[in-house]
Amino acid sequence: MSNELINEMFEKKMNLIYKYLIKLGCSEANAEDIVQDTFYKALKYIDGIQTEKLSSWLFKVAINKYYDLCRKNNRYTQLSLHEDIFKESLREDRLVEDYILDSEKKQEILKCLNSISEVQKNLLLFKYDIGLSYKEIAEILDINENTVKTYLFRAREQFRKVWRDNFEK
Structure with missing residues (x-):
């Protein structure tokens, strides 16, 4: 190589x-x-x-x-807010209310992500948090690009379902 x-x-x-x-x-x-x-x-x-x-x-x-x-360590994977992001948010010139609302929304999103399957959570993180393309995700997972699109569609639908069931009442 x-x-x-x-x-x-x-x-x-x-x-x-x-x-x-x-x-x-x-x-x-x-x-x-x-x-x-x-x-x-x-x-x-x-x-x-x-x-x-x-x-x-x-x-x-x-x-x-x-x-x-x-x-x-007998631990389960759970997404969490990163401490550095929290500290940076406090330094910005934003209203405290905006910050609290943002952090509450993040907690709700994390709760939804943690309640769906690992595969779906990973796909959503790759695409929307890390910002990888379908092609890059396909390379990482060693699957077809169209399969990635299908799996991502299903992951989004599952996330929406969990979101509606828990937070749109």
Whole structure:
């Protein structure tokens, strides 16, 4: 594998995986450890990884390491508000009422996301929080782009159903 591909892997994928782990509820320290372990493993087995499947391989390894950590600690994955985002919001010149309303809305959204399946939650995070394209999601999950569109449609519908059942009363 070329040095250019290795640099791309480290620069682009490492940051993306780190952000994704944080969104899943992983602590910063654990996310850094998981990313480091994932890339160590990638470098160790670099000759056996197909170039076109590198992204999906990295995500699968990182997610499996995170789930192993959760099982080890008897924890379940729950999305949470990130502490730094909270601190930044307090520094902005916004009304306190606006901030409280925004944080309440975020809590409602997180509650809905945490109540749908892991696959659906991951798809919605990839698309709307991390901002990946259908093609990028397909590469990460190693599935067809049209399948991603179908699964995302179903995930949005499930989210809407949970939202209506819980918050539109």
